[in-house]
Amino acid sequence: MSVVSTHRVSGWGNTTPVRARLVDDAELDLSSLGLRGAIPRGLGRAYGDAAQNSGGTVVRATGETIDLDAATGLVRVSAAVSIDELLCHVIPVGWFVPVSAGTRFVTIGGAIAADIHGKNHHRDGSFGDWVRSVRMLLASGDDVVVTPQSDPELFAATCGGMGLTGLIREATVQLIPVSSSQMVVSTRRCNDLDAVMSTMVDAEDTNRYTVAWVDATVRGASCGRGIVTFGDHADEASGADPAAYRPRSPVRIPGPAVPLVNSVTGRMFSEMWYRRAPRSRDGETMSISGYFHPLDGVDRWNRVWGRRGFVQHQFVVPLDADDVVRDALATVAASRPANFLNVLKRFGPGSDRPLSFPMPGWTLTMDLPATAEVASMLRRLDERVLAAGGRHYLAKDALVPPAAVSAGYPDLERFRSVRDRVDPNRVWCSDLSRRLGL
Template identity: 50%
Template structure:
């Protein structure tokens, strides 16, 4: 019989720090403790939480329980020949890299931070710079162990139970608590990247370059200046690359080609004055960033951490936005909807959105997850200070444009989408709701996101 967990009531918020709520925090150290916590859930329910990198309210549960899964961090088995790992859901991608890179393996998909748990990666069905080649994270999951709202644990595979598997992939933790997963990895020969960088004069130039040559690269991403207007609208720095082969390394680096020692700076200031990241300061940063980027540079060697996770080197970087926090807005529209993308970029520029973290990527084939975000087309993600005047009506307007174009917003980053727009974005929403009702009729698994969007 597991020892009852002692809850601690505390404020819980997403990475954007915009909507903190208070919940009872539980930290199970065993599967049995997780089962006991789900079975003991009251009318406000419970939700699993990893390292808290969902930007909005996906891992919050006001008045209920939140399961901090980070103590479940065991690696159970590694097949170093076939590149397969089985581990607890609380293991971070950072930890996987520490363990796997010396063996010549890398995670198949990583977002812009490696401080994401395996459970979170499945729940958000994360994507990265390689979606046009590799798809999203759950495509590489062979099996998962899922604790459902009835307190039962099930082994779920895409072959044997495709409905539950693909409802869980991208389901924001609402089909149950992922306890463990088996993942197919990607082989690498070094921990350096071969990177090509070029500047694009405007959005049309950028999209033309990506459309013509993205297929030559495993990884591709573009930084966009969202304050540029007129003929410069959408000007960008395009960065693309692949894992460097051993022969591309200088002799000194070949002595330890699989070394992984990411650098970390001191933590960001706890709080910066509100308004510091305004149009003027961000405009100066964007101008400097664009002007100092090379017009064209080929074959530069970069450390893996610098290429994939530059912000991870600055702990608590989310605090630079001040007390009000920030909203991350990410949407996707399909191929053939480039005019919608252009209209959104122009609207953001006209509003003067001071975002210095705006990135554009091309998605490949859509993923099978019922609420998975990626679909073939263009995805733009941007950070916006939450206190920006007129932000709420602006984003509501953009939601309508995106939905009308057959696109969608990313639930892992959302904190303010209206439920009436959601159905137009996710065509399998009713199927997801029905499965949840059958699987968890008492609502033991829930979250602030689920209540806000009636998921």
């Protein structure tokens, strides 16, 4: 009898670790997967269960290709390459990723599969808007190149499709030109949520990037106070060396995962973070990694939540439903779970990709402990999100029920019909797809 060795696999939130067979794509035999099928995995930065497959197979894409046309900024890149690796290669020759997540340790495959958004969504859309083609392995075993012209439905379902249409092996992506590796950033400290929101709206017209940290540890009128930062790439006139992209290696927290975040440390941190921000500052020069990826300074920082893990809950509601954002922050402030990281962003127009998360509106991200109390608090909140016409981000989710996806993603049937066509036996599946009936 052959024994198949399995590995512990979990999302970044560490909420539901499972055991699965881990293979590189070259070792993958699609005909011998069994009923649990397989799911592609990048660097495991999805918070919930999107890149895990309990009792089944988890496939890592491989490859190191970065083939840049330095004249046009079109890059052919392996899906396994991370944004970090890509930036090291392209910034020195004047190009930058069109969309960056809050961490640079995300693969190109993961960026496409989650159709990631960044601080520039209001201006530049999400990652899929910049993908010109993907080469992918379908459930049939065919290795195909898919473009928006060759198979519009498969292309749209793959960008945001959470790995469920096939394994992306390579993509062609349009980069954006930059003339410096530095950012010029403005900061505003705002003493309530109204001020945060209006500052963000004003900043959008003239700034490529805007984002806010908001405080859900204070109650009353100050709940939702925050720090808005906005900015753009510096031009050469700032004197910055365009080739100087040298992110510092992350500091490692030694020892086992120990819970450092609780309601007291969360409140203390939030108060300190708010107070130390300047009331108003313009023209600050920052490095790309300092501006886009501050959390990457600490390796495996997710362990500060301890072994029980944490959820990152992210929803978007239409622009006129900003009261849902207000209620969400007030609900967290009232029930005082451990919390210090809440991020607010305003999305621009959405896309026609059926499982893509962004739509015009306010999106709020909250890091919270994985407890039963938090789960029931979020369930009540989620009803408000859906009633307002909002939805949840599948790359972050660990909790919502299937009904939340059918309500939040009206094109879900379109996605399913693509899967019916290219993968009728559901070879590609994950704990997320089973939990949500995708």
